[in-house]
Amino acid sequence: MNYSGGFLQNMYVNLLKARMLEEKIVELYHQGRVPGSVHSGVGEEATFVGGCLALNEDDYMMTTHRAVCANWTKGIEINKIFCDLFGKKEGTNCGKGAAIRICSEKVLGMSGTQGGVFVIATGAALSLKLLNKKSVVLAFFGDNTSNRGTFHESLNIASLWKLPVIFLCDNNQYGISINIKDSTSVENIADRGVAYNIPTKIVDGNSILAVYEATKEAVNHAKSGNGPYLIEAKTYRFRGHMEGDQRSYRTREEESQWMEKCPLRRFENKLLEQGVITDTWIVTEKNKIEKEIENAISFAENSIDPGKEDLFKDIYA
Numbered sequence: 037m038n039y040s041g042g043f044l045q046n047m048y049v050n051l052l053k054a055r056m057l058e059e060k061i062v063e064l065y066h067q068g069r070v071p072g073s074v075h076s077g078v079g080e081e082a083t084f085v086g087g088c089l090a091l092n093e094d095d096y097m098m099t100t101h102r103a104v105c106a107n108w109t110k111g112i113e114i115n116k117i118f119c120d121l122f123g124k125k126e127g128t129n130c131g132k133g134a135a136i137r138i139c140s141e142k143v144l145g146m147s148g149t150q151g152g153v154f155v156i157a158t159g160a161a162l163s164l165k166l167l168n169k170k171s172v173v174l175a176f177f178g179d180n181t182s183n184r185g186t187f188h189e190s191l192n193i194a195s196l197w198k199l200p201v202i203f204l205c206d207n208n209q210y211g212i213s214i215n216i217k218d219s220t221s222v223e224n225i226a227d228r229g230v231a232y233n234i235p236t237k238i239v240d241g242n243s244i245l246a247v248y249e250a251t252k253e254a255v256n257h258a259k260s261g262n263g264p265y266l267i268e269a270k271t272y273r274f275r276g277h278m279e280g281d282q283r284s285y286r287t288r289e290e291e292s293q294w295m296e297k298c299p300l301r302r303f304e305n306k307l308l309e310q311g312v313i314t315d316t317w318i319v320t321e322k323n324k325i326e327k328e329i330e331n332a333i334s335f336a337e338n339s340i341d342p343g344k345e346d347l348f349k350d351i352y353a
């Protein structure tokens with residue numbers, strides 16, 4: 037497909053923002069400034085950002101513990117993202133849910149138990165259908181989470197009822213320390229869609245354009261009333277399952293082979309070759325993003341913690 041220079045520049049800026057945010061979170065964690073744990077998405081940004089950019093403003097998204105950057109792409113203010121990361125009252129979850137419960141009207145967050153995403157996203161898609169709304173729900177999930185029963189139940193009912201939900205798997209090859217080959221009965225997560233009569237697509241998860249185009253196709257499919265779609269984006273997490281993980285279950289060679297396919301570097305080189313961006317332009321954009329991130333960090337670090345009075349607020353019972 038042919039895209040305008042402006043479109044590609046915007047896509048690049050979103051990808052760069054995602055990388056800089058993910059790297060900053062890791063840096064802050066190792067300085068002891070992020071309470072709780074960090075599951076870095078460095079290396080997988082093309083999947084998260086590419087999927088998100090294929091949505092319209094009125095579409096919904098559900099993230100994973102590794103897709104913090106997608107919240108920024110989907111329009112949540114960076115100040116609020118850092119407030120959530122630091123457990124501050126002005127966060128989207130009032131400082132009570134850390135990174136995994138960042139949410140907005142259009143971001144339905146994630147479920148702390150792996151696999152909750154499928155049922156929540158399918159339920160949200162059911163309500164969209166009943167309310168006759170033309171929006172879709174994009175649900176990100178990890179490869180190993182497709183081994184949960186909720187995946188199978190949700191794909192079945194979503195297909196039967198033709199619900200507007202897109203299941204987008206970031207297949208980073210691992211579930212904590214287990215390689216997918218040792219945990220999963222199929223070679224491709226996408227193969228599982230066949231059992232539920234759901235169209236599928238496997239894409240290079242380190243190519244932002246490939247993920248964007250597949251998700252656009254899935255969005256059009258769902259919005260035309262044809263029901264769900266399953267996309268598998270093959271990618272890799274550059275860091276451990278969580279910060280502190282020594283990665284003794286895989287080799288440094290395997291890691292460097294994947295780092296050669298860095299999604300940011302690849303897209304950047306392509307756009308430089310095409311003359312869509314220049315080195316000076318990149319430096320200017322990086323400086324702008326760096327400032328935006330630093331301002332958000334100081335905003336969040338100077339914000340107040342939730343009080344005792346907030347403890348029982350926003351609880352559904």
Ligand SMILES: Cc1ncc(C[n+]2csc(CCOP(=O)(O)OP(=O)(O)O)c2C)c(N)n1
Nearest residue numbers: 102148149150178179180181208210211212
């Ligand atoms: C029901 C449930 N079981 C186990 C866990 C612990 N857990 C957190 S992340 C994770 C790995 C998930 O792997 P994958 O879906 O591939 O996502 P990735 O971490 O690779 O992004 C597990 C087992 C959990 N949160 N919920």
Ligand SMILES: [Mg+2]
Nearest residue numbers: 178179210211
């Ligand atoms: Mg995984």
